[in-house]
Amino acid sequence: MKERVGDNIRSGMFWTFMERIGTKIVQFALQLLLARILVPEDYGLCALLLAFINIATVLVNSGLNTALIQKKNADSLDFSSVLYLSLGISIAIYVLLFFISPLIAEFFNDTRLCELMRVLSITLVIGAFNSVQLTVLYRKMQFRKLFIANLSGMIVSAVISIGLALMGYGVWSIVIQYLVNRIVITITLFFLVRWIPMLEFSWIRIKSLFNFGWKCMASTFLSTIVTDIYTAVVGKFYTKAQLGTYDTGNKIPSTVSETFTSSLGSVLFPAFSKIQDDIPKLRGLVVKSNKVSSFLIAPIMLALLATAHPLVTILLTEKWIGAVPFLQMACVLYAFYPLHVANIQAINAIGKSGTALNCEIQKKIVDLGFLALMVHFSIYWVALGRVLTSIISLWINMRPNVKFLQYKVQSQIRDVMPTFMIAILMCAAMCSVNLMQFVNTYVELIVKLIIGGIVYFGLSYIFNRKTMLYVFKIVMKKNN
Template sequence: MNERGTKSQIINGLFWKVMENGGSQGIQFIISILLARLLSAEEYGVINLVLIFVTIANVIVQNGFGTALIQKREADERDYSSVFYVNLATAWGIYLLLVLGAPLIADFYDNPQMTAIVRVLSLVLFPGAVISVQSAYVSRKMEFRGLCISTMAAALASGVVGVAMASLGFGVWALVGQQILYYLVLMAVLFLTVPWRPRVVFALERVESMFRFGWKLLCASLVDTLFTNLYGLVVGKIYDETTMGIYSRGEQFPKLIVTNLGTAIQAVMLPALSARQTHPDQVVSLLRRAIKTSVFLVLPMMAGLAAAADNLVLVLLGEKWMACVPFLQISCLAYAVYPMDIANLQALNAMGRSDVFLKLEIAKKVVGVVILLLSMRCGAVAFIAWKAAGDFLCTFINAWPNQRLLGYHISQMWRDILPSLAVSLLMGMIVYAGRFVLPAGIVGLAGQVALGVGVYLFLSWIFKLESFRYLWGIVWEKLSGNMYSQ
């Protein structure tokens, strides 16, 4: 394929990938708000605890071979079908372990209801095994349109059924039904939109070849998933299911905003930095631009979200969820540093220093475990606050290698961040003060949002923030180009 065709394919694929992420997550966000009004925090806590075990199981079933299929220079029908059967066999094995281990999980959390929930919800492993191969096929062919349609259809159909079941009084089983239907609809629509079909063919040598590559990725994904969900497991055990539900609901809002931006940074930065890896000065320039631009966008959103948390929870979730406000505010602090972490780590990957990347991951996991052990006897809010402090500390760990490799010092990074941080904090204080003047509820929330946006843009203009001028220049250029093209 020529360069123009390749570029067109990449742009088209990126468009559908953005549509998939934005569309499906937007639908799921709306559905989650409706479900939160119908279900209790305890019911959400139970399903979130069970989902941790199912998520870990799904990593074993889907990761490794799926990534190996995408990475393989040439993949044919024997590769796809062989991985399909291996995935199904793995799903059966893991499912049997979960069925047998379900009573132990229920005993661990002192909740007999979990036995049935684990056994039923684990059924998602089977469609997940198929979806892994279908997604690999889509990624190799860059036919993301079918994946976008499938994901949005699955989110909508499962969400409608989940809300209907919750309205009819099914309780936690409404969330179980939503999860299972999501996987089934996703698999079914992918079968309609993706031309690949499994065949009766199996090549052991192909499986062994992909396993040699995929097992390392599987181990890395498994360790990362275990540590990501470690705090959830501990919250559910030390406290209770209600606290777990409140914590997960409070974390939802900042996580949704920041991880989407982080995914975009990751997708754009790695190829751009990799192309300049032999020119450290250019890498530093791009890294600084990514950090300054991302914090200019993320910090005010986190500050505003924390400041308006009371009205936000009251309007979207209802008064019964007000206990999640402190968890939401603490999560805003934790996720505020996420874009800096992503940018620094992508610079390492672009320089080909996966060895340093691995050492950083080990160091951060050690820090996380130490903080976890030190804070386990604290109250729930203090426990999560310690976690946020650990995330903040890990920002310095992620930035440290780039001092030596690129000459981008941590002090310089914080000088790049400081203007946006100062303006965001000032805006956050003004928005928070607004809650004492504005009425509670939707009017107050709308007023706080308008106040926050207006104050942040005004202060950015007054203090001539470099990132503000940079982004405004891009917007003006686009608008001018459109006017002249008409």
């Protein structure tokens, strides 16, 4: 059983990572191209729109999708009931957003938000059906199909978006990209998954799933709404151009980290759920997850921090140089994300969604406290507040697993400490290059990356060899 779960995780991680990295590469390339055509204000407008859409998406899902994955004997009646309820909620929220969009536009002093909101909100209805398709794939751990669908959606929508941007449609090119992407993914999965809902509905099944799912929904809702409150506050207190640079600086490290972290979470939750009654095995998987994810993400984040200035100059041009400090602070924040994910997914997998909700409430109180304090200083202090919150939140997420998994906080820190110490030394070595004079930023970037690679892998081989060899073994192993 343990070997089969391990094989599923390795195979799932491979295809999920391929899906994430494939779509993120296309998405990142799209962002770079659009950033050269559009202006920071366009990205600021889009960030405000997505703040509302993200919150609405959580309400549409209602945590029932997570409950379906966690439920051992879910059947067609469960899936069909969740679909019809999600569709009903999505339509209701769309109608609400349609009518309040003028008020949103008035609040942020930009009439363009009204029509943009009404069009982008259509993704909620499409996403309701798509979310159940994804749940079917996650339960069966058929991540190869997800890879095909998401990559197809991203490529088609990217081509259309670039064309619209070149024709001068501005922020509309970003909005249409999101809409087309969701449509293509849903259509593709319809043929790949071949799941058709039954004409049946059960409130009893919904209530049963909701008993678990509402806590997951509340946790996700709190996380989403606080993140989007940051966006709304920055958009209200500062200019939309400042919001654009703040959001773009955050997106580069978040794209990299969440590519891996979301892949990890998508695979770990169903895998953890399968062995939820075997605490020693579950603890062992969490230990391996922490070590492997930190070994991969920590050096990438700190390398991005060290190369932020030349990277932004090369990829986004000088007009985006204001995004550099936000990028650097976000790199510190996202370096810890895989540890957050492993701990929370383990808590949910053993059915302790109430504990996960309590953790989320505590974290968001801290988060909003820092926001209320920092917003009165400057936008840079707002970004710094998010970093400090992330560090405190990590301790909050780790603490319950002292009881549930007998995995102490100090043990978790000790497991990843060698990786983080080596990554910090690597970053310091890369930053020391700033004292040198270079012909151009391309040479500076290349030299920093070479030095970083030599230092990180050299020190890892000496001081963290066991973890390094284990990661290489996973990477080299053939996946089915």
